[in-house]
Amino acid sequence: MERPRSKRPVSTRPAEREIRAGLIGFGTIGTGVVKLLQRRRAAIDAMLGARLRLVRIADLDTKRDRGVRLPKGMLVPDARRVYEADDVDVVIELMGGYEPARRFVLGAIGRGKSIVTANKALLAVHGREIFGAAARQRVDIGFEASVGGGIPIVRVLRDGVVADRTVAVRGIVNGTCNYILSKMSAEGAQFEDVLLEAQTRGLAEADPSFDIDGIDSAHKLVILTALAFGVELHLEDVHTEGIRHVAQMDVGYARELGYEIKLLAIGSMCGDDVAVRVHPTLVPAAHVLAGVRGAFNAIYVEGEALGSSMYYGLGAGMMPTATAVVADLIEIARNRLQDTSARVPPLGIPALRRPKRVPMGDLRTAYYLRIMVRDRPGVLGNIASILGRHGISIATVIQKERSAGGTVPVVIRTHEARERDLQRALDRIGRLVGTQSPPVCLRIADDLGGA
């Protein structure tokens, strides 16, 4: 390339240039963004050589005291006054949900505005439409805050490990679930009690199903796999199990076997095909992922050349998430100032590929099984022979408790087996032991790599 070195004109009065942002949705994260922009104003302006200013905010609730001072008239109830405004360069969408967030975002893009959003549900479901519109209009979409809160995992996958072929991502991406599971492990508490406490402390929603049934993790997995593998997956492609069925007993037995239970969102490449699943997983206690406790998140990435790497931090909360939103704002401001919006496609590559999914039944992994049985001679033998007939070999058995009701747990750790075979065997075992408490089946991650 025999092009002369760059001689772009540089503004002679950079301090007078201004990038203007408008915010839609003035809740917890929105408040954090306003605080952070106020607190870091001088540093950000120095970094950019220009002013980055929030000029409009829309929220239906214009009255509530959020503990931040705003210029009079900045906060309005009508979102159109943000996304249609001529003096707004970037729209920050923090209202969440599918509609009307989708309509507002598309409206802003149509007017040539760049977008910053923390809305994983929106991107997981309407990402194709939104990224497509942004590409046509050559505007930026920043969505660092949509996965892993303050962890810069979007940049890591889009810019950091981009030279490598990433073959697996495993994420602890829901702080509520990780808080509950960590607490169950540390304190021997029951699921229901910890959930209630988390709700009281504001760490879990009044209706917690979005989190604890794994749906939030599945949304995030759709975004992670798009970035990591360049593939377009849909929410319904993801095999999704939550943590409701994880009993204190299972947490305890897992520890005894040398594992911690974590809700993992797992995407893995199998040739050109992709397997995607969210489920509680036994992680070896000495592994670095098992040390991710409380409300912390972590994304564990495996690359062909890079090997294992992990990105750890607070996955939620006002200020951590605000740092991700403002980092996107800064990047978009740099692009606007240098007239290079859309210099990198939002997902790092020009177009996603729709991959073949590996059927869940083809999965090969080790399993943890807990089967409640009447304490009668021969039961363990029957279970073992059903497993054997399905090609599943047993690594460890724990059977030691006696209960007043005559029902005792048999805990089995298997060697690697095929999901389809295991589910068939569990059906048979379920019929054998009765259905009042069906067998618990958790998958074991013995193949994590790392040190």
Added chain:
Amino acid sequence: MERPRSKRPVSTRPAEREIRAGLIGFGTIGTGVVKLLQRRRAAIDAMLGARLRLVRIADLDTKRDRGVRLPKGMLVPDARRVYEADDVDVVIELMGGYEPARRFVLGAIGRGKSIVTANKALLAVHGREIFGAAARQRVDIGFEASVGGGIPIVRVLRDGVVADRTVAVRGIVNGTCNYILSKMSAEGAQFEDVLLEAQTRGLAEADPSFDIDGIDSAHKLVILTALAFGVELHLEDVHTEGIRHVAQMDVGYARELGYEIKLLAIGSMCGDDVAVRVHPTLVPAAHVLAGVRGAFNAIYVEGEALGSSMYYGLGAGMMPTATAVVADLIEIARNRLQDTSARVPPLGIPALRRPKRVPMGDLRTAYYLRIMVRDRPGVLGNIASILGRHGISIATVIQKERSAGGTVPVVIRTHEARERDLQRALDRIGRLVGTQSPPVCLRIADDLGGA
């Protein structure tokens, strides 16, 4: 800002555009870069919409078989044929050391070429000159590979956590030291034996002092603090201790007290002042940093708004480090293709500030002390009263062994104390117990935050 939406011309024949790289230094990492560029050629070209090609390589050794196929004539002994070549857009410097690497890099910059380097020593010592030259010429300097190998920590600090005020970085940034300390902890082995084994396995250099005396970590800390705090520090600003004096006995007592010993490179803000130090540190065994084992590296970052985050991965090795080099190449290629070189200053901000250093004596931390004493009545009392007179209060004492020679270890964990007071007390204690084995003093990181 009432500027119309970006309407930059986009090349109509992007596939015919080409970015050409030249490589100086064809050792282990260089070989990895060639392999990775060959293996990922199609994916990278698709990502860029252009060709990224390595066109020249210089190394004094043009004969050795490195296991990669190169076009005839590509490998030459003379570095000038790379950094002076008209057809090279980007120079990859992987020769290491100060000179002639500095001269080659400045030569390339002077000719308008961007730079990718893994040379932490060069940047730590000549960074001001090199970054200044790059700014004047408006070219990019990629140095992701200089710290943390394949961990994208440069991007994380420059682009990821940029909205926040980072107040501390703590890095396990030397794989050799972490391998030795992990092995001493896991296997109860002596320092000298593990070092020898690491040398045999190629994990430590024949002359290991650069690594085990902490100098390599100090170089990396200078780069990390520039990125994290925007400050210019010099190597001689860093208080540097290595791991030679860490005995198996200390690793064992640390474990007994609930800690793992890690060589940490620590930078922390204290108002506007900065404290920088490299030393073996006791890390609580349950903390996520203690789970960083073997040749893995991790950088633990603390931000005012973000709280704790950590970035973990392989800090060295042919292919992991090559992923960082090629990620830089891709970013630089994007900038060249869109004529936006130097769109972000290499350190994220226009200019570094020379900060005041916090004197080491002002440090406040908890300490681990091991003092070898003649097993005589009253010795422990004397030590305790010296500590007390210097305002140092004791948290735990371990004294249990009896040795044939009549010398036994007294192990003391202190509460937080001031370094200056502690060193004065140790002087006194050293005179008391004699100098044939001076007291061992390690710092304890009880203030790490996280979960």
